[in-house]
Amino acid sequence: MPLPPLYHLGSVKNILGTEQDSELIFSYSDRYSVFDWGEMPDHIPQKGSCLAIMAYMFFDALSDRQQWNRWSHVDADPQMLAHLQEHGLAHHMSKGLIDDQGNVCQPNQPTPYLHVHKVDVLRPQFDGTAYNYEAYQQRPTNALVPLEVIFRFGVPQGSSLMKRVGNAEYLQELGLSEKPNFGDTFAKPIIEFSTKLESTDVYIPFATAKEIAGLSSQEAENLKKIVNILSLRLKDIFSASNLFLWDGKFEFAFSKETDENGDRSFVLVDSIGPDELRLTYDGVQLSKECLRTPYRGTDWHQSLDTAKSLAKERGERDWKRICTQDLGQQPEKLPAELIEQMAQLYKSLSNAISSQLYDRKIFADGWSLAQVAHSLTEQQKGQA
Numbered sequence: 001m002p003l004p005p006l007y008h009l010g011s012v013k014n015i016l017g018t019e020q021d022s023e024l025i026f027s028y029s030d031r032y033s034v035f036d037w038g039e040m041p042d043h044i045p046q047k048g049s050c051l052a053i054m055a056y057m058f059f060d061a062l063s064d065r066q067q068w069n070r071w072s073h074v075d076a077d078p079q080m081l082a083h084l085q086e087h088g089l090a091h092h093m094s095k096g097l098i099d100d101q102g103n104v105c106q107p108n109q110p111t112p113y114l115h116v117h118k119v120d121v122l123r124p125q126f127d128g129t130a131y132n133y134e135a136y137q138q139r140p141t142n143a144l145v146p147l148e149v150i151f152r153f154g155v156p157q158g159s160s161l162m163k164r165v166g167n168a169e170y171l172q173e174l175g176l177s178e179k180p181n182f183g184d185t186f187a188k189p190i191i192e193f194s195t196k197l198e199s200t201d202v203y204i205p206f207a208t209a210k211e212i213a214g215l216s217s218q219e220a221e222n223l224k225k226i227v228n229i230l231s232l233r234l235k236d237i238f239s240a241s242n243l244f245l246w247d248g249k250f251e252f253a254f255s256k257e258t259d260e261n262g263d264r265s266f267v268l269v270d271s272i273g274p275d276e277l278r279l280t281y282d283g284v285q286l287s288k289e290c291l292r293t294p295y296r297g298t299d300w301h302q303s304l305d306t307a308k309s310l311a312k313e314r315g316e317r318d319w320k321r322i323c324t325q326d327l328g329q330q331p332e333k334l335p336a337e338l339i340e341q342m343a344q345l346y347k348s349l350s351n352a353i354s355s356q357l358y359d360r361k362i363f364a365d366g367w368s369l370a371q372v373a374h375s376l377t378e379q380q381k382g383q384a
Contacts, residue, residue, distance in 0.1 A: 002101065002102070003016050003025060003027075003100060003101075003102060003113070004016045004017045004018060004021070004025065005017075005018065007019075007021075007024060011031065011033040011037075011038035011039050012028070012029055012031050012032060012033050012039075012275065013026055013027065013028050013029065013051075013271075014026075014027040014029060015027070016113075017118070021118060022117070022118055023094050023095075023115060023116065023117055023118055024115075024116055024117075024118045025098065025113050025114070025115055025116070026052070026055075026113070026114040026115075026116055026271075027048070027112055027113055028047075028048035028049070028051040028052045028055075028112040028113075028114070028271075029043075029047075029048045029112070030043040030044050030045060030046065030047045030048050031043055031044075031047075032044055032047065032275075032288070032291055034288065034291050034292045034295060035292065035295070035301065035304055036200055036201060037304075037320065037331065038320065040291075040331055041331060041332065041333045041334075042333055042334050042339055044339060044342045044343050044346065045339075045340075045343045046110065046343060046346065046347065046363075047342070047343065047346050048112035049110040049111055049112045050110075050273075050346035050347060050349070050350045050363075051112075051271060051273050051275065051346070052097060052111060052112050052113060052114045053097065053107050053110065053111075053350050053354075053362055054271070054272065054273040054274075054349065054350055054353055055093075055114055055271040055272060055273060056093065056096050056097050056107060056114060057107060057353050057354060057357055057358070058234075058271075058272040058273075058353075059091045059093040059096075059268070059272075060093075060096070060357075061237075061357045062088070062089040062091065062230070062233070062268070063088040063089050063090070063091055063093075064088055065084070065085060065086065065087065065088045067357075068081070068084040068085045068088065068089075069085045071233060071236065073229075073232045073233075073236070075187075075188050075228070075232060076228070076229045076232055077225045077228065077229060079225075080222075080225045080226060080228075080229050081229060084229070089230070089268060090255065090265065090266070090267045090268065091267060091268040091269070092116045092117045092119060092253060092267055092268070092269045093114065093115070093116055093117075094115045094116055094117050095115035096114065096115060097109070097111050097113065097114060097115075098111065098113045098114070098115050099111050099113065100113070107354060107358070107362055108360070108362055110362065110363070116269075119142050119143060119144050119253040119267070119269060120140065120142055120143040120144065121143070121144045121197070122135040122136065122140060122143055122144070122146070122197075123197050124136075124146065124197055124198070124212075126198075126199070126317060128315040129315065131195075131197075131198055131212075133146065133211075133212040133213075133214070136212060136213055136214035137214045138214070139214050139262075139264070140214075140254060141254050141255060141256050141257070141258065141264055142253065142254065142255070142256045143253060143254050144196070144197075144251070144252075144253050144269065145196070145213055145223075145251070145252045145253060145254060145266070146195065146196050146197045146212060146213055147193050147194065147195065147196050147209050147212075147213055147251075147252075148193070148194045148195075148196045148201060148249045148250075148251060149191065149192075149193055149223065149227050149249060149250045149251070149252070150191070150192040150193070150194065150247065150248070150249045151189040151190070151191050151192075151227055151228075151230075151231035151247060151248055151249070151250070152186065152189060152190050152191075152192070152246070152247040153185060153186055153189055153231070153235060153244075153245055153246055153247065154183075154184060154185035154186060154244075154246045154247070155180050155181065155182050155183065155184045155185075155246075156182070156183075156246045156247070156278055156280070156285070156289070157182050157183075158289060158292065158293070158296065159182070159246075159247065159278075160203075161180070161192070162180075162182065164192075164203060165179045165180060166179065170205065173205060173206060174190045174191075174192070175188075175190055176190065188228075189227075189228060189231040189232065189235075191224055191227055191228065193205075193206060193208075193209035195212070196251065199311075199317040199318070199319065200308055200319065206220070216261075216262075216263055218261065218263050219263050219264060219266075222263075222265070222266065223252070223266060226252075226266055227250055230250060230268075231245075231248065234248065234272070234277070237353070237356055237357070238279060238352075240356050241352040241353075241355070241356060241369065242281060242282070242369070243279045243280070243281050243286065243352065243369070244279065244280045244281075245277060245278075245279055246278040246279065246280065247277070247278045248272075248276050248277035248278065249276050249277075250268065250270075250272075250276075251268075251269050251270040252266040252267060252268060252269060253266070253267045253269045254266065254267070255267055273349075274286070274287040274288055274345070274346065274349055275287075275288050279349070281369045281370070281372075281373045282370070282373055284373035284376055284377055285376070286345055286348075286349065286369065286372060286373060286376075287345075290338075290341075290342060290345065290376060291334075291342065294334060294338065295331060298331075298332075299329055300323075300329040300330060300331050300332070303323050303327045303329040304319075304323060306323075306327060307319040307320070307322040307323035307326075307327060307329075310322050310326070337379060338379065341372065341375050341376055341379065344366060344367040344371070344372050344375070345372050345376075347362075347363040347365070347366030347367070348366050348367050348368060348369050348371070348372045349369075350362050350363060350366070351363055351366045352369055
């Protein structure tokens with residue numbers, strides 16, 4: 001049975017299906033996006049299959065009650081851990097991985113397609129000055145939470161956190177007693193919130209996040225607890241492969257049902273993988289940060305903030321058009337060597353995760369993490 005038509009074209013991931021469907025298919029592409037730009041000039045071979053497989057493995061493992069019962073952490077909320085040990089984590093994956101004919105397949109059969117349950121996306125309307133989140137004040141169910149929730153175990157080079165920690169009130173909200181420095185790590189994850197459905201992701205205080213998403217006090221507290229425990233669990237999974245998890249993000253949907261108090265629970269959606277996480281191996285970046293680094297400091301990168309500022313002044317949403325047409329800047333292609341290294345990076349991470357969770361490797365031709373780290377280090381030396 002052929003796959004359904006294109007429902008939504010994303011910068012990295014396409015969604016297949018129709019408006020009437022209750023289930024959809026994520027089609028992970030070999031494209032990549034950095035700095036909110038959208039599709040960049042190059043493609044990374046087999047990146048889409050790696051992302052689909054990693055998403056499947058994390059959804060599968062985090063929903064497994066037995067795996068939660070074999071794990072514990074001193075900083076995990078006892079009630080949330082007990083819930084996960086009894087029920088597993090709720091997520092939006094449905095059939096799991098499928099092939100190009102819609103047949104269910106296993107992780108050792110590389111495919112870019114993941115079958116998921118559909119959730120409603122209630123996009124806030126922009127009136128030229130602000131976004132209207134009135135739809136979320138109606139407390140919808142089975143709808144995307146209009147937030148990205150970011151967790152941080154440290155401050156790697158390039159971390160945007162350093163742009164915000166000069167604000168003492170915000171620093172206190174994060175639970176930090178003093179301003180951190182690049183390279184600092186945290187024993188417990190700190191949690192930040194940003195908008196999800198606006199033209200540019202904007203970091204916002206917790207009170208604002210709670211307000212625009214229409215969260216009750218209990219829902220807001222539960223959201224923090226689930227992000228805390230998920231980040232701790234991921235950190236331990238990666239640590240077993242000698243990977244350090246610096247930071248990452250989660251996206252959620254509201255559940256279809258409410259409890260006796262009218263509160264909704266949360267369903268993990270989107271994906272978990274190196275495009276959502278920042279990882280290092282022996283101090284070497286092994287995540288999408290490797291794709292950001294070549295662009296930092298370029299004329300194109302420096303023009304992004306200018307384009308966004310001009311868009312805000314003009315009351316426009318399309319800052320990318322301003323960047324390309326008014327400022328004459330667009331990203332350049334990457335070196336072929338880096339493209340191959342990135343392809344191997346995604347394969348090596350897929351193998352590391354499958355080895356930890358399923359005791360097997362997916363890609364026989366994948367380099368080891370050490371090989372990828374060494375190759376990237378040598379390339380950086382050559383550019384110095």
